[in-house]
Amino acid sequence: MKKLLSIDLNFNNVPRTIGTYLMETEAGLVLFESGPQSCTQTLKTQLGTLGYQLSDIKHVFITHIHLDHSAGAWELANNGAMIYAHEKGITHLHDPEKLIRSATRIYKDQMEALWGTVKGIPHERLRPLTDGDEIKLGESVVTAIETLGHAGHHHIYKIEDSIIAGDIAGVRLFETAGVVPPAPPPDLLIEPWQESIKKLKSLAPAKLCLTHFGTIEGNAAITKHLDDMSRTLDTLGAWMHETFPLAEAGRDKALAELTALLRGMIGNEAHIAAYETINPPEMTLMGVEYYYNKHIAR
Ligand SMILES: [Zn+2]
Numbered sequence: 001m002k003k004l005l006s007i008d009l010n011f012n013n014v015p016r017t018i019g020t021y022l023m024e025t026e027a028g029l030v031l032f033e034s035g036p037q038s039c040t041q042t043l044k045t046q047l048g049t050l051g052y053q054l055s056d057i058k059h060v061f062i063t064h065i066h067l068d069h070s071a072g073a074w075e076l077a078n079n080g081a082m083i084y085a086h087e088k089g090i091t092h093l094h095d096p097e098k099l100i101r102s103a104t105r106i107y108k109d110q111m112e113a114l115w116g117t118v119k120g121i122p123h124e125r126l127r128p129l130t131d132g133d134e135i136k137l138g139e140s141v142v143t144a145i146e147t148l149g150h151a152g153h154h155h156i157y158k159i160e161d162s163i164i165a166g167d168i169a170g171v172r173l174f175e176t177a178g179v180v181p182p183a184p185p186p187d188l189l190i191e192p193w194q195e196s197i198k199k200l201k202s203l204a205p206a207k208l209c210l211t212h213f214g215t216i217e218g219n220a221a222i223t224k225h226l227d228d229m230s231r232t233l234d235t236l237g238a239w240m241h242e243t244f245p246l247a248e249a250g251r252d253k254a255l256a257e258l259t260a261l262l263r264g265m266i267g268n269e270a271h272i273a274a275y276e277t278i279n280p281p282e283m284t285l286m287g288v289e290y291y292y293n294k295h296i297a298r
Helices: 037-049 073-078 087-094 097-115 190-202 219-246 251-266 269-278 281-296
Strands: 005-008 019-025 028-032 057-061 082-086 126-129 134-137 140-146 155-159 162-166 207-210 214-217
Touching (some): 019 207, 037 097, 057 073, 082 087, 097 281, 190 219, 219 281, 251 269
Parallel strands (some): 028 057, 057 082
Antiparallel strands (some): 005 019, 019 028, 140 155, 207 214
């Protein structure tokens, strides 16, 4: 069994918000999720404690192109890594202008501080993947599995009985807190997301590796996590369809209600700040507004 080592990127100086997973193979080091470029220095330091440097990473698998998962990939590509992502995400990794524009609407003047510098990746360093693709790296095989709902180009990656879940299994930063569905614009869809959770369950992984954050082990714990995720996703879906359309009293009121809903899902006051660092309610509201305009208001 290849060991997937979890590395905490200490995003924005908050532990357990963004993780990445490292695997040693005969074909060099493999990294799952690059994390943002603002965390590349932390990644370098963590690799150093393991006796490695950035250029030892030869393959980087990105679950989807949201900046918390992909913004550091160009620097790894510049250091010689091949970057793998869903075929629909590849264009944006090559030319991130549209991605940056859309993220700027959410993060405004915090873009650079949060995500670092984002640059395009040359085509020869990019490998598009489609559902079911198997990449052999020495003795290891990485299988890409399309899982939509959070983004229109999301893959989870299966390595033996472990799954790199990206955002499809939600945000669960601490065992003592709940799971929250991250819902930024523009691709949020509840039903395909529920299908993706079913697909994930049917794979019956022994380890579920969350980007936000850490590894959940064992069938019972994973099933419980996925059931919780499915339930909170339905709660968010119901709020979008039933409560949000009535919140014409104003955006501030909608934001306050949504914040309360998400905090209820977290369920542990001590951890609210960490959750809101990686999954700000304002971002979720923008996801809901986009969804409402696209799918409900027409
Ligand atoms: Zn995402």
